[in-house]
Amino acid sequence: MPEPDDDYTPLPLSERMQRGDLMAAACPSREVLKHVTSRWGVLVLIALESGTLRFSELRRTIGGVSERMLAQTLQWLEGDGLVKRTAHDVVPPHVDYSLTPLGREAAEKVRLLADWIEFNLPRIAEGWTNRQNAAVD
Template sequence: MKVSAPSTQLPSTDEAATLLNVMRRGELLVEACPSREVLKHVTSRWGVLVLLVLETRVHRFSELRRAIGGVSERMLAQTLQWLESDGLVDRRAFEVVPPHVEYRLTPLGLEAAEKVRGLADWIESSLPRILRAQADRQP
């Protein structure tokens, strides 16, 4: 009689890769997932616009405020703090009078800006169709 070792079935390569991705990426649909805070910061109206403006070059606070029509000083400061805490924006303060602060995207921020630029470009190029769809749904 031949005795075999207990069977330990390993996941397939595809299953292992999927499991690894879930562990690495988080689960955005789960309420407590920390990815949701980053998503909120990056995809907020002001977060998207800050990323798009900083994608072009380094800006001072006042330049950013002028470039992004309608943003209040308070909201811009808060958005920059969020993006900085997420590692997307680098804030550099110079020890001069008057104070001089510059903002630039980090390499991670450049990646995020590229992604939101794709969405922003799609929205702008699709705007005529979106406006027609909105008009068709109005009573």
């Protein structure tokens, strides 16, 4: 009778890590969620889905980001392996940002949510004004 353990091959810790569980307070997936759903994280991923952009191009694309937060957000996403930073050693500086394969997958999900919000804003806003009227009654 074959023992089940015969097929066992030791894997490095990283590959043995099981699926995350966002409902668990201590799960590291909470960090990823934080970065991806951060105020500017969402918009950076979506902006980069159309192609590589430079720092200043990103800043102009995403209305209202400060330089500081854009840099910060890009570092978060780079740290999670979703964004790739490519610095050309020239002067004036030239740095390109693009999505990694992992980032492209994440960006797709994020864009679906963003698209839904943009498209359904009227339905949502309708509720706002209705409730405002109801409060006046």
